[in-house]
Amino acid sequence: MKFRISRSALVEAVSQVSKAVSQKTTVPILTGVKASVDEDGLWLTGSNSDLTIQVCVPVKKDDKEQVKVETIGSVVLPGRIFSDIVRKLPGKSVDWVVDEQWKTILRSEQAQFELKGLDPEEYPRLPQLREDRMFSLPADLLKSMIRQTGFAVSTSEARGVLTGVLWQISSGKLTFVATDSHRLSRRQADVEAPEDLSVENVVVPGKSLSELGKILADQTGWVDVVLSENQVMVRADNLLFFSRLLDGTYPDTNRVIPNSGKTEVLLNTKELLQSVDRAALISRDGQDNVIKWTMKGEDTVQVHSASQDVGSVLEEVGAQVNGEEMSISFNAQFMLEALRAVDSDEIQIHFTGTMTPFVIQPADREDALHLIVPIRTR
Amino acid sequence: MKFRISRSALVEAVSQVSKAVSQKTTVPILTGVKASVDEDGLWLTGSNSDLTIQVCVPVKKDDKEQVKVETIGSVVLPGRIFSDIVRKLPGKSVDWVVDEQWKTILRSEQAQFELKGLDPEEYPRLPQLREDRMFSLPADLLKSMIRQTGFAVSTSEARGVLTGVLWQISSGKLTFVATDSHRLSRRQADVEAPEDLSVENVVVPGKSLSELGKILADQTGWVDVVLSENQVMVRADNLLFFSRLLDGTYPDTNRVIPNSGKTEVLLNTKELLQSVDRAALISRDGQDNVIKWTMKGEDTVQVHSASQDVGSVLEEVGAQVNGEEMSISFNAQFMLEALRAVDSDEIQIHFTGTMTPFVIQPADREDALHLIVPIRTR
Numbered sequence: 001m002k003f004r005i006s007r008s009a010l011v012e013a014v015s016q017v018s019k020a021v022s023q024k025t026t027v028p029i030l031t032g033v034k035a036s037v038d039e040d041g042l043w044l045t046g047s048n049s050d051l052t053i054q055v056c057v058p059v060k061k062d063d064k065e066q067v068k069v070e071t072i073g074s075v076v077l078p079g080r081i082f083s084d085i086v087r088k089l090p091g092k093s094v095d096w097v098v099d100e101q102w103k104t105i106l107r108s109e110q111a112q113f114e115l116k117g118l119d120p121e122e123y124p125r126l127p128q129l130r131e132d133r134m135f136s137l138p139a140d141l142l143k144s145m146i147r148q149t150g151f152a153v154s155t156s157e158a159r160g161v162l163t164g165v166l167w168q169i170s171s172g173k174l175t176f177v178a179t180d181s182h183r184l185s186r187r188q189a190d191v192e193a194p195e196d197l198s199v200e201n202v203v204v205p206g207k208s209l210s211e212l213g214k215i216l217a218d219q220t221g222w223v224d225v226v227l228s229e230n231q232v233m234v235r236a237d238n239l240l241f242f243s244r245l246l247d248g249t250y251p252d253t254n255r256v257i258p259n260s261g262k263t264e265v266l267l268n269t270k271e272l273l274q275s276v277d278r279a280a281l282i283s284r285d286g287q288d289n290v291i292k293w294t295m296k297g298e299d300t301v302q303v304h305s306a307s308q309d310v311g312s313v314l315e316e317v318g319a320q321v322n323g324e325e326m327s328i329s330f331n332a333q334f335m336l337e338a339l340r341a342v343d344s345d346e347i348q349i350h351f352t353g354t355m356t357p358f359v360i361q362p363a364d365r366e367d368a369l370h371l372i373v374p375i376r377t378r
Numbered sequence: 379m380k381f382r383i384s385r386s387a388l389v390e391a392v393s394q395v396s397k398a399v400s401q402k403t404t405v406p407i408l409t410g411v412k413a414s415v416d417e418d419g420l421w422l423t424g425s426n427s428d429l430t431i432q433v434c435v436p437v438k439k440d441d442k443e444q445v446k447v448e449t450i451g452s453v454v455l456p457g458r459i460f461s462d463i464v465r466k467l468p469g470k471s472v473d474w475v476v477d478e479q480w481k482t483i484l485r486s487e488q489a490q491f492e493l494k495g496l497d498p499e500e501y502p503r504l505p506q507l508r509e510d511r512m513f514s515l516p517a518d519l520l521k522s523m524i525r526q527t528g529f530a531v532s533t534s535e536a537r538g539v540l541t542g543v544l545w546q547i548s549s550g551k552l553t554f555v556a557t558d559s560h561r562l563s564r565r566q567a568d569v570e571a572p573e574d575l576s577v578e579n580v581v582v583p584g585k586s587l588s589e590l591g592k593i594l595a596d597q598t599g600w601v602d603v604v605l606s607e608n609q610v611m612v613r614a615d616n617l618l619f620f621s622r623l624l625d626g627t628y629p630d631t632n633r634v635i636p637n638s639g640k641t642e643v644l645l646n647t648k649e650l651l652q653s654v655d656r657a658a659l660i661s662r663d664g665q666d667n668v669i670k671w672t673m674k675g676e677d678t679v680q681v682h683s684a685s686q687d688v689g690s691v692l693e694e695v696g697a698q699v700n701g702e703e704m705s706i707s708f709n710a711q712f713m714l715e716a717l718r719a720v721d722s723d724e725i726q727i728h729f730t731g732t733m734t735p736f737v738i739q740p741a742d743r744e745d746a747l748h749l750i751v752p753i754r755t756r
Contacts, residue, residue, distance in 0.1 A: 078688060081659055081660075084659045085656070088652070088656045088659065090652065090656075104689075111653070111656055111691065111692075112691065112693060113659075113690070113691045114690045114691070115688060115689035116687070116688060274466070274468065278466045278468075278489055278491075281462045281463055281466065285459060309494070310456060310493060311491060311492045311493035311494050313492070314489075314492075316488050317488070
């Protein structure tokens with residue numbers, strides 16, 4: 001195995017796969033990065049027990065040579081130090097030579113590193129997925145859908161399937177749902193899918209999606225998504241992402257989403273966010289992180305929070321209120337996270353009662369919603 | 379107590395004193411910030427058992443009114459939440475009212491916070507220092523002296539006095555010395571001091587100096603330094619900083635600094651820094667963080683490090699070498715920290731032998747030096 005590679009291209013690829021590399025693991029070889037060079041370029045693979053990322057540095061990009069291959073081959077290098085080395089090498093290109101014992105030399109200008117590599121045959125194979133359940137969507141849309149739902153998954157491993165985001169497809173419409181049973185976020189979008197593709201219970205671990213969001217950060221084109229019994233694969237430019245799926249049946253959440261409200265409120269998203277953020281300063285020191293809203297007259301939402309030890313906060317936010325005057329108490333942190341996931345300037349909130357869930361929606365679209373279960377207070 | 383204050387000025391002052399406020403403490407009132415308003419402006423004080431910071435927001439700054447006082451008075455507010463609140467208040471000014479029970483109202487535009495304050499009489503008084511041992515220097519110089527020595531203090535509380543930086547004054551020259559007994563850093567500068575001022579054993583805790591460096595970040599003028607038996611006070615524009623001193627006698631370090639070298643090497647600081655940084659990638663995984671230098675011929679320093687488990691690195695750095703060829707091993711981290719403290723483009727290193735300390739100095743000045751004790755290797 002012998003080749004020369006552009007250092008900047010290598011640095012970028014290593015930083016992508018490093019997101020999947022285990023720091024600690026029961027499978028020692030997974031602390032490494034697998035590198036394979038062939039006629040197409042350099043392939044790097046990083047993996048932990050849940051997800052696998054493979055990145056390709058193609059031989060040419062925009063007609064510029066990035067990899068010059070002399071001899072093809074593979075090796076596994078210790079992940080953390082390999083990543084540190086390529087970042088700190090001095091030159092614009094790296095000469096990379098591996099011998100039969102996987103001893104690896106990385107040379108760049110006056111600096112030369114020698115690393116003990118491992119046998120690539122011992123590195124786990126990539127999952128092989130049949131591509132019969134597949135759909136496509138823009139990378140930016142997938143990133144939005146992840147960002148607007150992922151925060152609502154349960155963080156308690158005891159809740160199993162709720163630590164993931166439910167993916168459903170029906171009639172070309174993709175739906176993401178996440179809930180920890182105290183709040184729920186849902187996002188829908190049309191995707192390019194075969195008309196007869198129907199998916200009901202694919203649950204992707206929240207942590208995998210959070211990594212996927214990061215590695216898609218610079219992707220602008222479309223991505224393909226392939227689903228199998230226990231894996232999801234996302235394929236973008238020079239990038240493959242695999243995650244295992246969660247076992248178990250995701251609960252039916254459609255019934256908990258109310259269709260109409262007793263009181264409807266229209267508010268400016270940013271103003272409301274700042275006001276909840278301030279009230280949360282007090283509620284964080286109190287019990288349960290609770291703040292209280294009172295809808296007053298036709299144009300005011302009063303935001304209030306009090307903590308016995310610290311003090312209290314009171315402020316009014318301008319709004320359009322339709323329906324009954326009412327008060328409701330809820331977790332300020334849930335509201336903050338929901339509001340931060342909204343990209344629209346205005347939001348609509350539908351209250352159904354003091355003790356029943358309420359729904360937050362961007363005022364200008366119906367494909368996204370956040371539901372919060374109120375808290376009973378004295 | 380009743381006044382109105384510019385919120386931006388308040389935010390800045392609070393962020394300064396917050397650096398001294400205890401998160402946990404055996405003296406509960408020290409988790410608070412003391413606020414006192416009088417004809418001069420608002421005074422904020424934060425403290426922990428080691429250091430105290432007092433900041434003034436003067437009534438006027440550059441002819442612009444910052445504080446409008448109606449009634450003078452004092453109160454102690456819970457530090458962390460008070461700091462969060464002022465940062466997140468919506469308006470350009472804050473109305474601040476405290477009643478007889480120290481209940482405090484902070485109002486800014488539509489937002490109103492009510493906080494439980496504490497009796498300011500219970501807050502510790504500032505130390506009263508006689509100003510007979512005093513000197514002055516530019517804030518920038520003091521910051522440099524801290525940055526170029528503070529990193530070398532011992533982090534082991536067992537070493538008592540070595541966790542601080544020694545301050546000495548003689549004939550108008552201020553000297554800072556820090557050592558953990560494996561390396562030493564020294565910086566000297568002329569300051570404005572009475573000719574007969576002689577200081578031999580003032581030791582300031584390294585942690586206090588690190589905070590002082592931060593709060594002086596934006597200061598550009600001169601600062602006064604006042605020394606007492608057990609406190610140092612630094613006075614800058616609208617700012618007072620107090621730190622307790624460490625007990626004990628600092629060891630005499632002059633004897634350990636060699637005066638001449640067997641081998642002298644002149645190197646480019648940045649090139650060398652990058653090379654040591656790379657070598658440290660390997661040494662960090664090995665024993666003792668050791669790298670080895672070999673001075674070869676008249677123009678080369680060979681940098682080498684090897685770790686049995688990971689691999690090795692070898693590179694050559696251009697240099698001007700005068701004297702005997704030799705090899706020496708030392709702690710890479712100590713060298714990195716010393717090199718990062720050097721502002722000059724070139725450095726001179728004086729080696730006295732394989733097992734005796736060597737000295738790193740900026741090539742263009744003699745007021746700063748770093749000494750490193752080599753490590754015996756197999």
